[in-house]
Amino acid sequence: MSGVDAFFPATDPQPRPAGRLDGVGRALRRARPWSSARTSLWVGLALLGLVVLASALVPLLSPYGSNEIVAAPYEAPSWSHPFGTDSVGRDLFVRVFVAGRLDLAVAAIIVVAALAVGSVLGTLAGGARRRWVDTALMRLVDAVIAFPFLVLVLVLVVVFGTERSLGPLPAGAPAVILGVILGDWAFYARLARGQTLALRERDYVVAARVLGFSQPRIVLRHLLPGVVGTIAAYAVADAILVMITVASLSFVGVGVQPPTPEWGALMYDGRAVLQDAWWITVIPGVMLALTGLGLSLVADTLLSGRAER
Amino acid sequence: MSATVSIGDGRAGASRPARAAGGRAAVTAVALHAGQLLVVAVIVVLLTFLMVRVAPGDAVDAISGTHGTDATRAALRAELHLDDSLPRQFTAYIGGLAQGDLGRSLVQQGRDVDAIIAARLPVTLTVIAGTIVLGCLIAIPLGLLAALAPWRGTDTGVRTLLSLLLASPPFFLGLLLILGPALALGWFPAGGWPDAWPENLRYMVLPSLALAGFLVPQVARSVRQAALDAQREQWYEAALARGLSSRTLALRHVLANSLLPVVTLVGLNIGALIAGAVVVEAVFGLPGIGQELLSAINQRDYPLIQGIVIVTALIVVLSNLLADIAYRIVDPRTGRG
């Protein structure tokens, strides 16, 4: 899904005011009380908070282990198994939220890494004194963006090998993380370059240049902070697409490997018995959609907050 | 980019040559863009080539497994030019590519990769075309409704729905569509592809809708924003002030102005739609390019993987160029004349 285009305008964005990271607190204080922006921010944060909390605390909420067979297969949701059981009788409530841990962590790692790599490279391209650095980097970015996102990531994940695990990351996860970062950084680079071009003519940057500061110093100390602040808001929106991509990879079998629970993998498991045991597929999907909705509500507020100024 | 042409207040006859120059400027801009995209295309091919070469494990092992004799393995190595240096392999590949030769599949009895792709691509493109049509038919009214409906609840409701859609992976929507309209209601088949017209249409609807779940939020949001922007424009107020009703304005002026960005948006999303098609085809069992890619990946059929990746990326590059040209045709301000 290179739907990141939804949030990353293809053309250089309008110059925006240089700002530090525009935190949720700032957005809240800026929003008028009871305005729709404020309400949607709260609803978004509440949704995210619920999913994060439930994922973190799931061992306290349920006595079962995530790979433990605890009941008959295909049990419909009930009091003892709120989300039902899967094809071998594992408790889906536990599996869905243990999967949530993995999905949230993987998405966070990917977004932060892609943001970091993309911002640095994009700022370098936009702030470079030599034209060819900019041209070369941006053509590379164009080429990476030209690949249908999931197609590129699929091949990269296969190339890295889905058997490998790394520390706490289960088999498949390292390849997924690396593959998605390698596809995703380019969107941030394009955005960061546009921001840099807008920022570099600003007074304080021009002043730094006149003062004779070195180019790397100007780029790192003066341009990068402003750039990162602006695109951080886009990163929240990007997290949705990253989560969808991670789930899609597992869904086509080229992602996190069984038996580790992952939302896309859980949904794939239930696919064959869709009609008889809908909960196996639908509940992880709803969880993914709700997390995405939460992110999208927060992102909308952050982005519109920036646009208003 | 846009070449604006003006006629002077009293300078009669100045317009025709100026307009021709505007047309030339547009052609130059498109040519520049095309040149840029050509460079991008070459990088795309190079990246794909490198990606497949660094894959772990010997492709020959992956393909021939334990059955291969030394002779067949050597033949395979030669077939894949694996004994040549990387630059040499690349030159050979790009030379073939220039003649439309994408190599031969390692698995499917040596069929030509381009023939395999040509057989599968139409299915994917049909679903994508269906997605664009259905998606726009859903998204444009939704976006206008959100922007123009006088009740604030409508806007909030539509926007929440769109966020929910954007956050739902296409394969999840596909599964829900199979569960509801296909299995429970029996309106549409739950999957498969008859490969005959017009039967294909019925089989296309649900996959297209599933994929549209990704396009609709973007188009609807863009239409909504453009419609809101149009209402803030000076011309909108001026038209109201001279007595045009807001309904006339909505149907003629706001609609036209909010459709303009959709052209670019759809063009820029072709890549995302192809990517989405990979999973949607898996859900509905459609014999498209995505299914072919997945089976090629499972069988480590590297020439086929390489061919599919390159062809889909080139389709994206081409559709970006087409979107640029289409936009210039639709927007009178871009100096087409």
Added chain:
Amino acid sequence: MAETVLSVEGLGVELAGMEALTDVSFSVARGECLGIVGETGSGKTVTCRTLVGLERRIGGRVVRGRIVLDGTDVAGFDDAGWRAVRGRRIALVPQASLSSMDPLMRVGRQLAETVRTLDPDADPRARALELLEQVDMPRPREVLRRHPHELSGGMRQRAMIALALAGRPSLLIADEPTTALDVTVQRRILRLLTTIRQETGMAVIFVSHDLSVVRSVSDDVAIMYAGRTVERGPIEDVFAAPAHPYTQALLAAQPGLADRSAPLAAIAGAPPPLGRRPDGCPFRPRCPHAIEACAAPVPQVTVGAEHEAACVFARELVAG
């Protein structure tokens, strides 16, 4: 004296709960031109919007006063009521700008569409051409097929006037119609407005921040400051004997209008922002003559035929 087309009496408009117009009064007679002069933020634009019933679009609300058009108070009209007024009885020519016409639609179609709405019996295409000829558009037939961005600023403004004339209104409001244009084009548009006024007997309200431009086209003038008309009267009377300190200051700030040997006087201070306007006379903080009495509600003082000012010193100022 010709019959009055429009008279505005004590108009007050609130913008998002703050008073944007406090007390605006003026009138304009058939075939005459009233100039409205004021700085940015004096309420000129809010006044223009209110006169075509569009104040609601910016969150405005009429809280006082009357807008009497041909004997009817239109201030309380609903949307349907205003639609019968807009274009047909009061038309608006906005500031010259690239975005004053729908960028995607040809000029001819925009004209024809307006004709179809305001003048359903006319042949839209023929009438569109006729309107362009009426505003002296060069090569009108060709312009019909053009998109707005293909016209020069002056031509676009002529097209805007043509659009405003489509419903044969009895009053034309021109809101800074020439501000963004260069001087020669500006002069031609001003001449065109005067010619049309004389040919059609239409009344014109000409809004500008430029006193000299207003002087060249208007019969009467109303000076606005902080949401009030502080002085109004026949233009030559006001120029010869300004009765409000603000008018005096404006005249003194005009190059070539006041005594040429005197230095050009800038007005010290700035107009009060919305929501922080002082009681009584709003000009008080910047006025050289201000006394304690100025904090009380200011009387309208008549100083000559049709000439009045909202200042306790009006008579003394006129007497010099």
